[in-house]
Amino acid sequence: AQKVTQAQTEISVVEKEDVTLDCVYETRDTTYYLFWYKQPPSGELVFLIRRNSFDEQNEISGRYSWNFQKSTSSFNFTITASQVVDSAVYFCALSERGRDDKIIFGKGTRLHILP
Amino acid sequence: DAGITQSPRYKITETGRQVTLMCHQTWSHSYMFWYRQDLGHGLRLIYYSAAADITDKGEVPDGYVVSRSKTENFPLTLESATRSQTSVYFCASTGQGRGEQFFGPGTRLTVL
Numbered sequence: 149a150q151k152v153t154q155a156q157t158e159i160s161v162v163e164k165e166d167v168t169l170d171c172v173y174e175t176r177d178t179t180y181y182l183f184w185y186k187q188p189p190s191g192e193l194v195f196l197i198r199r200n201s202f203d204e205q206n207e208i209s210g211r212y213s214w215n216f217q218k219s220t221s222s223f224n225f226t227i228t229a230s231q232v233v234d235s236a237v238y239f240c241a242l243s244e245r246g247r248d249d250k251i252i253f254g255k256g257t258r259l260h261i262l263p
Numbered sequence: 264d265a266g267i268t269q270s271p272r273y274k275i276t277e278t279g280r281q282v283t284l285m286c287h288q289t290w291s292h293s294y295m296f297w298y299r300q301d302l303g304h305g306l307r308l309i310y311y312s313a314a315a316d317i318t319d320k321g322e323v324p325d326g327y328v329v330s331r332s333k334t335e336n337f338p339l340t341l342e343s344a345t346r347s348q349t350s351v352y353f354c355a356s357t358g359q360g361r362g363e364q365f366f367g368p369g370t371r372l373t374v375l
Contacts, residue, residue: 185366191371198362
């Protein structure tokens with residue numbers, strides 16, 4: 149069965165600190181996609197990244213980076229030099245190949261960046 | 264405008280009334296979804312649709328009805344609203360094989 153676990157329900161860091169959001173997933177499929185979404189205080193859900201199970205290269209986009217490790221079934225998200233605008237709820241999600249009808253979300257991590 | 268829109272953005276209704284939340288997307292995505300978001304529960308799938316005239320239940324379908332007569336529209340109806348249906352409702356869509364879903368801005372529904 150599919151499952152996504154975000155063990156950190158809430159994190160607070162001071163601005164400019166680095167912070168890592170953890171995501172652990174379970175799936176029986178060998179082909180799957182992993183995602184991260186951001187939900188800022190305004191409420192919309194913003195797609196950040198998609199990674200397929202065959203691509204374990206880390207990805208960096210500005211201050212954001214993602215570390216995908218199949219060996220530990222983890223897809224962690226790091227924000228470097230955090231800013232107040234990074235304050236949001238972040239969701240990790242999983243879908244299996246060919247299963248457009250199903251995307252499983254974690255419960256989310258609420259990130260507070262303190263000025 | 265291109266994208267996915269929801270209306271109304273805010274709605275207050277009373278117990279027992281029928282309410283319809285609208286969702287419209289301009290990408291011609293085949294799949295569309297309705298979620299509700301509640302504190303402590305994250306995002307829960309209510310219903311989804313693979314194409315026009317094809318719908319299926321998600322995790323929490325009770326008390327909701329959907330239809331999809333056109334690819335671009337996916338309305339969600341609460342036939343007799345209850346207080347437990349007070350929530351934020353998100354519509355989403357995805358193209359075939361892409362996986363990632365794109366979300367509308369949400370509708371905040373309050374049932375008194």
